[in-house]
Amino acid sequence: MVMNIREKYEKLEEKILSPLATLSKNTVGRLRSEDKCEIRTEFQRDRDRIIHSKSFRRLKHKTQVFIAPEGDHYRTRLTHTLEVSQIARTMARAIGLNEDLTEAIALGHDLGHTPFGHTGERVLNEIAKEGFRHNEQSLRVVDYLEKSKGLNLTGEVRDGILCHSGDLIPKTNEGKIVKLSDKIAYINHDIDDAIRAGIISLEDIPKECIDTLGRSHSERLNTMITAIVNHALKFGEIKFDGPIGEATWELRRFMFKNVYIGSNAKKEEEKAMHCVEELFNYYKQHPDRMPEEYIKKIEEWGLERVVCDYIAGMTDRFAITEYMNIFVPHPWKKNY
Template identity: 40%
Template sequence: MNSEQGLRDIGFGYRPRAVYATDPAASRGRLFAEPESPTRTPFQRDRDRIIHSTAFRRLKHKTQVFIAHEGDHYRTRLTHSIEVAQIARALARALCCDEDLAEAIALVHDFGHTPFGHTGEDALDECMARWGGFDHNAQSLRIVTELENRYAEFDGLNLSWETLEGLVKHNGPLMDAQGRGLEGPVPQPILDYVARHDLELARYAGIEAQCAAIADDIAYNAHDIDDGLRSGLLTLDMMAGVGLPGRILSAVEERYPDLDPVRRGHELMRRQITVMVEDVIVASRQRLEELKPANADDVHDAGQTIVAFSDGMAADEKELKRFLYANLYRHETVVAVRANADRIVKDLFDAYFDNPRQMPEGWREGLDVAQDAEKARHVADFLAGMTDTYAVKEHRRLFDQTPELS
């Protein structure tokens, strides 16, 4: 009896699924074979391993948009990941697919982010340009397959094929049918892993990974507005001039004309999430009805993303992103902080690369005789795993002056 049948028999953790959903009882397994659990599906085990990992805890002190110490109420990578997981589960439930797999992919999708958000990633990518660059998605894969060492019998978390595939391809295929990268060369860490455990980079990910991907967009579009309003860099008057949030604010104003600005902001955020989620559900159900996938393989081979916004909502979302880039992400105060964060990451990389003995025990061994490419990747692994606070602490330890991040 497999674990899925056992769960069905005891009524634990089992829900009916659509024919196109990923079936945990038919999982392709793990790189290193393990006995099945009598009480958890493979995807529930993956989710639990992700939550108990060191990399998950580190997300608490990694930047989303605002540096963590700028305020206790701003999103971090951890709170963002939890919010994405909640939305991903809601979408998976509505589309009758595996909620646990969608949640696991959502919780792990940001593991590879550096300190200081995309600024840190861009800085580390520049530092690593001679050795294949740096990509946070590829780094997430490295963490869960190599760097997170918690088990006696293998490196990494030994997640199931479906979770790894969703992690790598949640935003779509990485290659065309001829093996060419769709958006430039495929990062080498991904190619190295796929040589051992084929994740089928030319096919679309399962429907649960697609739920996690669109949940990411929905979460940060709403919550970056919330953080922007909290910071004062955005105002409700500014948002009133943008299509989707403007329409929502008009409806809120009509129903609650005397509502205070803070509550109006919260109403905007929650209503925007609801509108976007409901749009995705309706549009995705329409695509499913048109495509009529008979099994999960049909989703992989559909040639398009199924779980996505309608055309109208997609246009609204692009307009909102343009607004956020112009008025929040590229605001002069955010840019100034990012310039200092960029310097911290680059200074640390150069310091560790030039003298690996400045890295802590467990990281510096053997690097004195390592080839430059190996040494650089090792330094990038160490740096990418840092929290914002640890990166600042290390810079102060190694340098006489550390840029201010406030």
């Protein structure tokens, strides 16, 4: 029997990947059984399904830090996702991990983010009885919401998406790489955006962080990435340790204090919170105003869960437009 292309890739993984890697042929499988592709490995298929999803495309109009920024160079949730993917793939390749699995997790990790970023997430978590966390919502997107039946991804990708934030620990080393890459990406690109916006200056950053990690964006990225790669190659574990890790977490604390909480970058936050809360209350009272595909799920999932699903899927601009259409009077026009 002639070996197909997928099987050749699986054989190649066995030869070139590290013992730390997750082999695609050893996947725990999907929620629903499917015939395998003759060309792509299981993790390659997952990556492709995520890239071609509507949820992935909507990330380009969702907030990273700055709500609806007017400048062309501020990050959005999509560009953040791409930067996480690049950082994670670089480390995975250097360590000998499965780059396809790493990329799939990275591209899918924020699919469940709300409009207005963590601001929208915080509002839904406060007002919904069951709470709301974007990592859990990302898993809902790939399991149930996208294409009305989910993307039916492998267990390894699903685990990495769920465990990329908070105290959850991914089961695979590829998932652990993405979890660290997420932090490395947002710490550094948010510094870049905050300096561009005049929120902070380079001189405001703690000197010990600059001395340890580097003065420029690229220097800091290289220092952090190299530290994780070297630790993995030396000790066989994915961990951010030593002075570089300590300086990174100090830099993260600096960003929370000076950018993420109470800075001018958040001056529109109260308006965004009001928008999300009012939409949530409105759709609870008027569920018939949601699309039919959501209305059909109310009996199965409950009204609040469905309203959260609908709002979380909105982009910033769609949420603002919906708010305007519902709550702001339109000028009366005489029909001739």
